[in-house]
Amino acid sequence: MSTKNSLPTHVAIIMDGNGRWAKLRGKERYEGHIQGVESVRRVVRAAADTGVKYLTLYAFSTENWGRPAEEVEALMTLFCSCVINETPELISQGVKVNIIGSRARFSDEVNARLNEIEERTAGGQVLNLILALDYSSRSEITKAVRDIAGKVACGELKPEDISEQMISQELYTAAIPDPDLVIRTSGECRLSNFLLWQASYAEFYFPQTLWPDFTEDDFREALEVYASRERRYGIV
Ligand code: IPE
Ligand code: IPE
Ligand code: MG
Secondary structure: OOEEOOOOOEEEEEOOOHHHHHHHOOOOHHHHHHHHHHHHHHHHHHHHHHOOOEEEEEEEEHHHHHOOHHHHHHHHHHHHHHHHHHHHHHHHHOEEEEEEOOOOOOOHHHHHHHHHHHHHOOOOOOEEEEEEEEEOHHHHHHHHHHHHHHHHHOOOOOHHHOOHHHHHHOOOOOOOOOOOEEEEOOOOOOOOOOOOOOOOOOEEEOOOOOHHHOOHHHHHHHHHHHHHOEEOOOOO
């Protein structure tokens, strides 16, 4: 049975192009990241207004630790200041924030801020905002396999009882429906280790726009493109 779509329940965005945006203006890369926060604000508002229920933003990949120390440091500072500055507005908009990814490498201060935003927005009922930080889909799947293997090793589970649903439940995204639409800005057409399992039947959209230039209208246009697609799930 094929399905015509209306509104995606879950939109996931690979926010790419901050560095190029800055370079085009003769600025430092971190200035592109600062400007990218404006786009985050716009897109959160647009998602809440349009009735999208889950919005996942890829903000920092595990591979991004390999960037120059100054850039990583600037991003950590930005994550902390965003928690301080944005939390009141998120609460008033009814946004509930969840962080996915590994928390092991973040400093105590960053982890405290991330816990704070999750705790303070826990009552939000309009939009679930999922921030992927130190996220690697392959690490996530590897961790799930390890956890399941542990259950098999201690006799709690039989190999033949391992199901797709069980694997989904072992991922960071256990409580979150799979993304319907994945957007990557800046014209790059790759997943860069993002939601490999979860996006198996997502629709993809790759606008040329650099993330700091991405507007509410661009988000709405992505929803229109999605609505025009036919999802077939392998069936005619
Ligand atoms: C995305 O923008 C933000 C992060 C990865 C943190 P980039 O920093 O990758 O920007 P480009 O791709 O170099 O332009
Ligand atoms: C992916 O973008 C990660 C985020 C947007 C957070 P990158 O810019 O790091 O990915 P590559 O290096 O182009 O694949
Ligand atoms: Mg990039």
